[in-house]
Amino acid sequence: MNKISTKLAVCFFIVVLIMESLLMYYLHQNMINNRVEEEFSLLLANGANHRDVLIENYSDTTIKHIVLMEKNEKREVMIIDSTGSMIGSSDNSYMLQEEYQLSVDDFNGEKDYIVVSDWRSLPYIISVHPYVVDQNRSGVVLMFQSTKSINQMVDDMNLHFVISGIIGLIVLFIIYALLSKILTRPLIRMKEATEKLSKGDFEVNLPNLGSDELGDLSNSIHKLAKDLKRLKNERNEFLASIAHELNTPLTYLIGYSKVAKREDLSDKDRKYYLEIIGEESNRMKELMKNLLDLARMDENTFTISKEHFLAKPFLENIYKFVAPSFEIKKIKLNLVCKSNLHIYADALRLEQIILNLLDNALKYSNENSEVCLKAYEKDGSTVISVIDTGIGIPSNEIEFIFEKLYRVEKSRSRAYGGSGIGLAVVKELVDAHGGTIEVESKIGQGSTFKITI
Ligand SMILES: Nc1ncnc2c1ncn2[C@@H]1O[C@H](COP(=O)(O)OP(=O)(O)OP(=O)(O)O)[C@@H](O)[C@H]1O
Numbered sequence: 001m002n003k004i005s006t007k008l009a010v011c012f013f014i015v016v017l018i019m020e021s022l023l024m025y026y027l028h029q030n031m032i033n034n035r036v037e038e039e040f041s042l043l044l045a046n047g048a049n050h051r052d053v054l055i056e057n058y059s060d061t062t063i064k065h066i067v068l069m070e071k072n073e074k075r076e077v078m079i080i081d082s083t084g085s086m087i088g089s090s091d092n093s094y095m096l097q098e099e100y101q102l103s104v105d106d107f108n109g110e111k112d113y114i115v116v117s118d119w120r121s122l123p124y125i126i127s128v129h130p131y132v133v134d135q136n137r138s139g140v141v142l143m144f145q146s147t148k149s150i151n152q153m154v155d156d157m158n159l160h161f162v163i164s165g166i167i168g169l170i171v172l173f174i175i176y177a178l179l180s181k182i183l184t185r186p187l188i189r190m191k192e193a194t195e196k197l198s199k200g201d202f203e204v205n206l207p208n209l210g211s212d213e214l215g216d217l218s219n220s221i222h223k224l225a226k227d228l229k230r231l232k233n234e235r236n237e238f239l240a241s242i243a244h245e246l247n248t249p250l251t252y253l254i255g256y257s258k259v260a261k262r263e264d265l266s267d268k269d270r271k272y273y274l275e276i277i278g279e280e281s282n283r284m285k286e287l288m289k290n291l292l293d294l295a296r297m298d299e300n301t302f303t304i305s306k307e308h309f310l311a312k313p314f315l316e317n318i319y320k321f322v323a324p325s326f327e328i329k330k331i332k333l334n335l336v337c338k339s340n341l342h343i344y345a346d347a348l349r350l351e352q353i354i355l356n357l358l359d360n361a362l363k364y365s366n367e368n369s370e371v372c373l374k375a376y377e378k379d380g381s382t383v384i385s386v387i388d389t390g391i392g393i394p395s396n397e398i399e400f401i402f403e404k405l406y407r408v409e410k411s412r413s414r415a416y417g418g419s420g421i422g423l424a425v426v427k428e429l430v431d432a433h434g435g436t437i438e439v440e441s442k443i444g445q446g447s448t449f450k451i452t453i
């Protein structure tokens with residue numbers, strides 16, 4: 001019972017069985033009832049016919065004639081007069097009369113009717129047809145119809161129903177086989193694929209299963225495999241770049257500390273080398289801080305404390321802080337902000353967000369270009385956008401840039417010195433504020449990062 005196809009087949013089987021049984025029972029009863037009704041009406045019609053002939057031409061010849069007409073296997077006729085004596089019978093053995101012990105007193109009324117209708121257990125159904133010729137000549141015509149043919153028909157029908165039941169079972173079995181082929185096989189393949197994934201093998205090859213739920217599942221597994229593969233590569237590259245990032249300053253630190261230790265060094269040179277050691281140590285500290293920040297954000301252990309503050313002085317501070325770097329690269333930085341604009345956010349975290357975006361704008365823009373930091377109010381929220389006219393982001397990579405460790409074209413990023421943490425931090429911080437971040441970018445034309453909080 002572990003296979004889904006078996007479960008489905010069992011459900012299907014039970015439902016179809018119940019439906020088929022009800023339908024068959026209904027058909028069975030209906031057909032039998034119709035047939036029995038037919039036999040009853042035929043018998044009544046024949047009996048009425050004989051009675052009419054008898055009333056019209058009451059004579060021994062007519063009686064003999066009637067008896068002669070019913071000398072067959074299926075039907076018998078008996079004519080009884082008002083005293084109860086038999087004046088004509090097609091049943092020579094008189095068995096019927098003995099068996100049923102019928103007498104005129106049993107039949108009352110003037111209408112024809114079926115007096116024995118139990119076709120299941122008795123050999124004959126019987127109809128009564130009273131006749132009155134005159135005062136002295138009256139009685140009943142009794143018609144006997146053998147129930148053999150009805151029972152035979154019922155047996156035949158039962159046989160047909162059993163045969164169709166068996167055919168139904170075979171069809172169900174075929175459906176089960178098809179179900180297991182159509183449903184179970186792809187599921188088993190997908191299960192194998194996910195097992196492969198969990199073992200670290202991301203080369204998944206599933207057949208195209210169309211656009212139904214199975215197809216969707218198969219596509220999702222493909223996507224999962226692709227994502228996992230990319231994440232694994234990203235992680236490796238990240239580790240490599242961290243190692244690289246750490247290695248360079250460490251090499252300098254070791255080299256310069258060796259030099260600084262030399263006794264024949266002038267104070268001025270020693271100071272110069274110690275300054276370099278300090279700078280490199282700071283760079284390493286900054287990197288570590290970023291990594292720690294990211295790790296802490298992953299665990300959601302940081303808190304956001306929002307407050308109201310004026311946007312302009314806040315952004316001007318940031319502007320002053322970054323302006324020298326922009327000047328060095330000959331990039332014009334513009335600040336656009338109304339003086340009465342208010343922001344409701346965690347100032348420290350928002351600063352971190354904007355610094356990261358400006359850092360990217362600076363890093364990924366060419367010399368002599370322009371960057372704009374703009375803040376305005378829209379629908380009760382504050383929008384802060386950083387617009388650059390730099391190298392842009394390929395459209396197929398935009399969806400990934402907020403992932404941790406993701407960098408567009410690794411070689412390019414290495415050249416620019418990024419480690420792919422900045423935007424991941426930005427995204428986490430914006431999310432923590434309950435805000436949104438949108439990106440528009442065209443390769444070669446520039447990018448716009450828009451935060452709404
Ligand atoms: N303004 C931009 N213009 C062009 N590409 C960008 C821009 N901002 C981000 N990117 C691309 O998105 C990638 C991810 O950016 P992110 O800030 O997360 O990492 P990084 O800048 O490479 O490194 P880090 O910020 O950690 O020093 C970058 O590697 C870069 O390729």
Ligand SMILES: [Mg+2]
Pocket residue numbers: 356359360418421422423
């Ligand atoms: Mg960055």
